[in-house]
Each structure stands twice: as structure tokens, then as C-alpha cells.
Amino acid sequence: MKFLVKWIFVMASILSISLTTAMETFEATGIEGNGDIRNIIFLIGDGMGVSFTSGYRYFKDNPATLELESTEFGPYLVGQQTTYPHDQRYNVTDSAASATAMATGVKTYNGAIGINNNHTKLKSVLEAAKEKGKGTGLVATAQITHGTPAAFGAHVVERKSMSAIADGYFDDLVNGRHKIDVLLGGGSEWFIRKDRNLVEEFVKDGYSYVTNLNEMTNNDSRQVLGLFAKRGLPKMIDRTEEIPSLADMAGSAIERLNKNEKGFFLMVEGSQIDWAAHDNDIVGVMSEMEDFEKAFKVAIDFAKKDGHTLVIATADHSTGGFTIGAKGQYNWFSSVIKTVKRTPNYMASEIFNGAGVEETLSKYIKLPLTKAEIRLVESAARTQNAKNIDNAIEEIINSRSFSGWTTRGHTGEDVNVYTYGPGSDRLKGQIDNTDHAKVIFDILK
Ligand SMILES: [Zn+2]
Secondary structure (H helix, E strand, O other): OHHHHHHHHHHHHHHHHHHHHHHHHHHHHOOOOOOOOOEEEEEEEOOOOHHHHHHHHHHOOOOOOOOOOOOOOHHHEEEEEEOOOOOOOOOOOOHHHHHHHHHHOOOOOOOOEOEOOOOOEOOOHHHHHHHOOOEEEEEEEEEOOOHHHHHHHOOEOOOOOHHHHHHHHHHOEEOOEEOOOEEEEEOHHHOEOOOOEHHHHHHHOOOEEEOOHHHHHOOOOOOEEEEOOOOOOOOHHHOOOOOOOHHHHHHHHHHHHOOOOOOEEEEEEEOHHHHHHHOOOHHHHHHHHHHHHHHHHHHHHHHHHHOOEEEEEEEOOEEOOOEEOOOOOOOOOHHHHHOEOOOHHHHHHHHHOOOOHHHHHHHHEOOOOOHHHHHHHHHHHHOOOHHHHHHHHHHHHHHHHOEEOOOOOEEOOOEEEEEEOOOHHHHOEEEEOOHHHHHHHHHHO
8 A cells, every 4th residue: 555655646746747748848939928038020021922932942952862852941831921011092901001910910001100090000019028028039131111111110101201200219208218229220311411410319318330241240239229321231142241141131130129127129130122123123032032031041050049039920921923944945044143143233333334245244244144134224324224134134044044023012812830848839820910010019909
């Protein structure tokens, strides 16, 4: 009898231990429990449709193996989201409407920033995080006042009102404090204006102001305004070393925000996947996919170490109607794209500013071009219109690589959702872009 009681006691203690560890594991993989989530890193690849995430896998493929190796994104795929807006005019979204849906949980019209169809302000997850005393940050390769970051930090009727958005970043307080601690990206033109110098005002309120990679890495203050270009940053493939990458900015933001004992909310946007896709520029798209992948890896590596961080990555919509393979050709030659060392835009502006056509093409495209291809660019150059030159160079690369495009606008298909960390499986399967905010508001509750 005594032996039986002892045996039951031992089994009970073993059981309780295994139960607690199971709970802990559940927690870590995020199936249950909000309290365990201190930080949220929300990454948005603007325009990053499924054809781009697949194309990027081809682009990164190791040709020495038969297998198509996974990218950093692959292991974290949990499902897809719908992206449609609530707009009488359009059923394909723009970045403003989709970002507002992801930031506030409410669908709205194209062009709206943080407001609904009745022009009522909508609280964002960034503002809710600030209410909780958390650190908050916005990072982008576009102007930091552009559609996606603006939807998390401002409220205006029309996304073009970028001066008003910049003003809102400073003037709109939460519990008497500035609502955004870290702002890193482009757009100094909207901060240093004739009517107002917001840089001076932020600095007066204790923010550091940095304008290049060196200044950013040699500064660790918790509140920082970093503006690295008048408008958007150069794309990764055109970027010079004093301009930070998206990964540099994401890493710097995380380091600063992680000093807040209550945790943080950070939105990181790979803004220019969309810009390159609008331009049907596959070189630019692959450049910005790589830049975004590196930033994604910075977030995942931090979350793996931290254990209390939910990482979400997705897109606001797809752009360009890109196809891997075109014109009946069952091939897509990423090798062609890899021979191009600057964006067509970059080459076009060199030619437009007087550089020789053949000289510029051979300097930046390590591929023997035909006479016809060179003539195509020469005749575009004679129009003295940089856009024509840019399009001519894109035409060559798209034809040689069999990259197909159906539009220079957005398209309406679902986009992928990737998550990691506690709470990550609350966004699995088929979701809608508003679900992100609903889950994050619940986590912050
Ligand atoms: Zn767009």
C-alpha cells in the first residue's frame, strides 16, 4: 500500500513538471497566452505579391543543386490574406487603404490614412502600444510620411498630405508624450519646410537627429529621427555606403526600442518593391526583395533570442501582375537579372545627364547586348526623356529574362503571411488584412 501511494506521488510530480513545460512550449510557439508577448515587429513588403516571393526564391537559387532552396521567408509561411478596400470606386487596394486596415482593423477607401469612410479617426496598433507605455517605431525606405508608415502614425483624408502627416507625427501626443519614438527613412523635404522645421522641434524635445549610416550607428538614444534622403532612399543596388540598408535601420530601431522595459511595437516597410514593380523593373524588385529579406532576418534573429517577440511579415497588395516566365517560354532567367549592377532608372539618369549609351550599358550590364538592343536605348536617348530610356532598358531585361507584366498598377490577389513567436498562429490560414490589428489590439489589451 505504502509503495502504491509513493508510486502515485512520484507519477503526479512527473506529470506536473511535464504539464508546465508543455505550457511553456505552447507559450513560446505562441499558441496561447498574450501576457508573454512584449514586442511586436510588423514587416510589410509593399507590393510584395506571391509571384515576387516565388521569383525571389528562383533568384536566390543555388544553380549547383537541383533543389530550389528556400528563402528566409519560407519556414514562417502561415497563410494568406485578402487585401480588398472599402471603396465605391475601386475593389483593388492602394497602400494607404491596406495599411490602414492592417494598422487599425478597419477597411477604408484608397488614399485614406488612419481614417474610415466617414473621415473618423481610427486608433492604430502603434497608438495603442504607446498608450501601454511601450516604445514605438516606424522604419521605411520610402519617405517616412508615405502611405504605409503614415497609416500607423497619422490621420489624414488624403495620403498626399505629407506635410500634415509629418506634423501629426510631432503634434499628436498620447498620454502627453510623442507617440513615435523612432522614425527612420526618407522624406526630409517634409520635415525641413519653409513653413516649419520639424527637425529642430524634435531635437528641442530631446530626439537625436541622424542623416547617414555612420551617425545612426554611433548614436543609441531611445528617441531618434533619422532622415537619409529628401524623398525615398536609393534602392539597395544603387545605394552608396553612407546610406543605411533596411536591415541597418530595423536593427538600430530594435536596439533602441528594446530599452523600454514595457516592450515595443515596430513597423518596418520594404517600400520600394512596389515602386520598382510599378515601373515593371525586375532588377529593382529583386534588389528590394533582398533588402527586405535581410531586415526580416534581423527581426527573426532578435525574436529567437528574445523569446517574447511576435514577428509578422506580409504585403499590403501585389503590384505589376508579374509572371515568372512569359511569351510561352517555360523558363525565367534570373541569371540575366544578376548581370545588371544598377537599376534601369540609375542608368537612364546617367545617360540623360550626358553619359554615352553603349558605355553606360556595358558598365552596368555584364551581358553582351545586340546591336538592336543598343539601338533601342540610343533612340530612346534621342527623345531626351529619362523615362523613355528607363523603359527601353527594362524592355531589354524583361525580354531576355522572360519576365512578364500585365499592368503598371496594383492587382487584387491574396498575399502571403509569415509569422514567428508567441501568438504567431493566431494569424494562420486564410485571413483578412484587418485581422492583424484585431489580434494585436487583443494582445495589447
Ligand atoms: Zn503601389
